[in-house]
Amino acid sequence: MANKLVLGDCHTHLDHYPAGEIPEILERAREAEVGFAVCAGTTLESTRECIQMSEQYDMLYAGVGIHPMHADKIVDEETYEELKSLAESTPKVVCISEVGLDFLPASPDHEIQYQVFREHIRLARSLKLPVIFHSRESHSQVFQTLREERAEEVGGVMHYFQGDEATAREAIDCGMFISLARPLLRLPELQEVAKIIPLDNIVLETDAAPQPFKKYRHNWTEPRHVLTVAQQLADLKGITLEEVAHVTTGNLTRLLGLEHLAESE
Secondary structure: OOOOOOEEEEEEOHHHOOHHHHHHHHHHHHHOOEEEEEEEOOOHHHHHHHHHHHHHOOOEEEEEOOOHHHOOOOOOHHHHHHHHHHHOOOOOEEEEEEEEEEOOOOOOOHHHHHHHHHHHHHHHHHHOOOEEEEEEOOHHHHHHHHHHOOHHHOOEEEOOOOOOHHHHHHHHHOOEEEEEOHHHHOOHHHHHHHHHOOHHHEEEOOOEOOOOOOOOHHHOOOHHHHHHHHHHHHHHHOOOHHHHHHHHHHHHHHHHOOHHHOOOO
């Protein structure tokens, strides 16, 4: 008997959408065979909202974290304990996310970012939760930090991957999956990487968030777009959509401790 198709979205910012839109967004996701999605926290307040949403909707899970673009002060003992309390508040928290480093010119002080990232990895290891991380203009520094803090003990995901093959292999060597999103539909160099990297090292996401810069609302990225990413990956690898769903969802559910959500007979 054929398995039922189930897809997972490992990284969204659905808390940025108006609360009234969430039910229809999730209904469209279900119609596109998306079984679950993770809402990534970017601040303490955002993390609280993600947790609240995860408790309100069965198919949503939450990540606890402070985004590097919001890392404008160190994680002191009080903040660490608040993050820990949030992470332990419900089984719906399945990862530490969104954390990492961002070295754009307008980014916060690098030394503060390093401290915040290290404290999140420390938290992840103490709670045995995977780390889903952001890296922009900072790949070598991120990988060094992951290694120094022994993040491979909990594993994780390099979110919204757009790097080259060497970057993908280094992420994998650090014990991480690479996460492919809609850039796979339009970047030829990323498509070449996706052909080479084993499916066993890949998960899928959308990074879904409101996109008012797009002319039409129906073009805004939502979890439903995981299906188009999965289909593109299947086409690039010359395999079936069902195989992509089976392997990538299996990768993600094992990482997050959500094996019960993987496709069933």
